[in-house]
Amino acid sequence: MHIYPPIVSVVMPVYNGAKTLNTAVDSILAQTFTDFELIIIDDGSTDFTLEVINGYVAQDERVRGFTIPHSGVAAAANFGLSKTRARLIARMDADDYSMPERLAQQVSYMHGHPEIGILGTCVEFGGNRNTAGGYARYVDWTNTLLEPEEISLRRFQEAPFAHPSTMYRAELVERYGGYKLGNLPEDYELWLRWMALGIKAAKLQEKLVVWNDPPNRLSRTGEQCTVENFYKMKSPYLADWLHNYVSPEKNIYVIGAGKTSRQRALLLEQSGVVIKGWIDIDPNKIGNIVNGKRVVSRAILDQKHCFSVAYLGGHDANEQLEEFMQTKGYTLGEDYILAS
16 A cells, blocks of 8 residues: 555546546556556546446556546546645546656656646647648647747647646645636646746657547537637636736737637737737738728838737748748747737
8 A cells, every 4th residue: 555645646537438548547557657646537427437447446556546427527637636645746638648758757857847837748649640630730839839938928829738748736736726617628728827827837848648639539529629719718818918018008919800810809808908900911901990990011010019919820820920020020929929
C-alpha cells in the first residue's frame, strides 16, 4: 500500500470508452516514472467501461476508480480533481496514448521551473491527415508553441494545448477553481482563465502523447465546442487583455470587414471594447460605413495610435497577415493580436 501522497495524480474521465480504455490506461501504467496515482472517473457509461476500470483497480494499487451519474466531461474531470492527492496533476483522455517518458519529462521540467504553472507536450496526430486535414493543421500549429511568451500571445487564436498532454499544479485548482461547466470548451476556458491571472504556461518540444482523432471526439461532436461557443467564451478574456495591454490612447481596429469578423467583434464590444473601424484590403469596401464604422485600408496601421485585432479565417490567412505585418515592422502583442 502506498503510504505517502504520490508525486503526480493522473485524472482520466471516461464515458463509454471501453474499446479504447485499455490502451490509454496501459500507456500510463507503463510510464518510466512510477510515483503516480491514476484516477479514472466513469461518467455514467452504458457500456462495460466500469468493468474495465474495476479490473485495473484490482490489479494495480495506483489505480483508483470512481463512477458518477452521467454529467459531462467537465463535471467528471472536476470530480477527479477533488480526489487527487498529488501536487502535480496530469490530464489524460481515455482514447489517447502517453509515451513512456511523458510523466518523467514533465515532472522533471516542473520541478526545475517553479515559475511555470501549466506544462503541455507536443503531440503526434493520431488521425487521418487526408480526411482530417484541418485538425492535423491545428495539431501542427499547437506543436509550434513552446515558450511562455508565444503561448501567451497566441492563446486567443485557438486552444494552445492538446488537453490530454497537460500537467498543472494542484494549487492552481485550489486557488482559482477547476473546469467551468456549461456550453463552452472547458479546457480552453481553464487555460485562458489561469493565464489571465498571470499563470505562465510552457510546452515540451518532444511528442509525448498520441492525440487520436476518432469520429466521436467531443471536440467534433459536443455542443460546447461549436465555433460560436468558442468565441462567446474567449471574447471576454480577449477584451480583458486589450484593456490591460493596449494603451487607452490607441484606437482599436478590426482586420476584416466581412460578416463573420463583425459578428466576432460584436462580442468584444459587449465586453466593453470600443472599436474605431474596420480594416480591409477589398477596394470595393474601403470608405464604406458598416455598422456605423468606416472601412479603411491597411495604411491606417502606419499610424502610431492604431492597434488591430485580426479576425481571419484559417491558418493560411493568419500566416499571410503575419508576413505582411513583419515586413512592415509591426510586432505581435504591441501592434496587433490574432484572434481566430
